[in-house]
Amino acid sequence: MLKLDITALADLMREAAKAEILPRFRRLGEGDIRIKTEASDLVTEGDEAAERYLKARYESVLPGALFVGEESVAADPALLSKIAGADLVLTVDPIDGTFNFASGLPLFAVMAAVVSKGETIAGIIYDPMGDDFMLAEKGAGAWQVTADGKRIRLSVIEPAPLDQMFGMASTGYLYGGDRATVLGNMAKVRFLMNYRCAGHEYRTFASGHVHFLMYNKLMPWDHLPGTLISQEAGAYAARFDGSAYKPVHTEGGLIVAPNRDMWEELRREVFTV
Secondary structure, three states: OOOOOHHHHHHHHHHHHHHHHHHHOOOOOHHHEEEOOOOOOEEEHHHHHHHHHHHHHHHHOOOOOEEEEHHHHHHOHHHHHHHHHOOEEEEEEEEEOHHHHHOOOOOOEEEEEEEEOOEEEEEEEEEOOOOEEEEEEOOOOEEEEOOOOOEEEOOOOOOOOHHHOEEEEOOOOOOOHHHHHHHHHHHHOOEEEOOOOHHHHHHHHHOOOOOEEEEOOOOHHHHHHHHHHHHHOOOEEEOOOOOOOOOOOOOOOEEEEOOHHHHHHHHHHOOOO
16 A cells, blocks of 8 residues: 655655755746747746756655656656556646746746556645645645644635636637637636646635636646645536546646536536537
């Protein structure tokens, strides 16, 4: 049986941030930021250095696990397909919100998830600026761990009518008429926000401040940690077709809501793709 020390993994993420990310924040040189696929999809020296730091040390916490980091997959896309056949996987986003980080905005995170036999069993989202974690192990609830070690139980927001809901949606990966339709439907809710950082969006949702999240592109390092944390905080999460979101999924959309009734209303009235 797998014995996971989630605190040791969280500590390793903090070490990586303090060693490789924070010293570079607002200090990136001209050659330290590069475009990957488009102007909004960036990688920095901080991303790559933090991932190298974690990759070099993770086996002290998860021996034998397959390491699937965002930058590792960028270098070797075939690595992503290995999740399906691996008994134990560690997914890592060394800097979630790279655009913000590169822009000097203090809204970025380090994220990791542990997948055992095809199921997400642990998720961690670390905020380097606040020096605190949100984390969950399957079946054990979701928690915020403050910089001084205090643990606060997380719980999703209370239900609300559609016209009083506020939430976050990443519409950039909806294409063609789907994007126009969803943006038009957003007039049915009270407020729509987007941090350009899934980690902080999940943190905001799991701590009970917004009513929904929506994503279309589902890379494991972006969504496995936050989905588990949200579910352990009481949320209902499913893909657009109502099926469960699994570590092997990279498409099919995702809606996260406080309960199934709200999920179904959002799917029916807003996210009608």
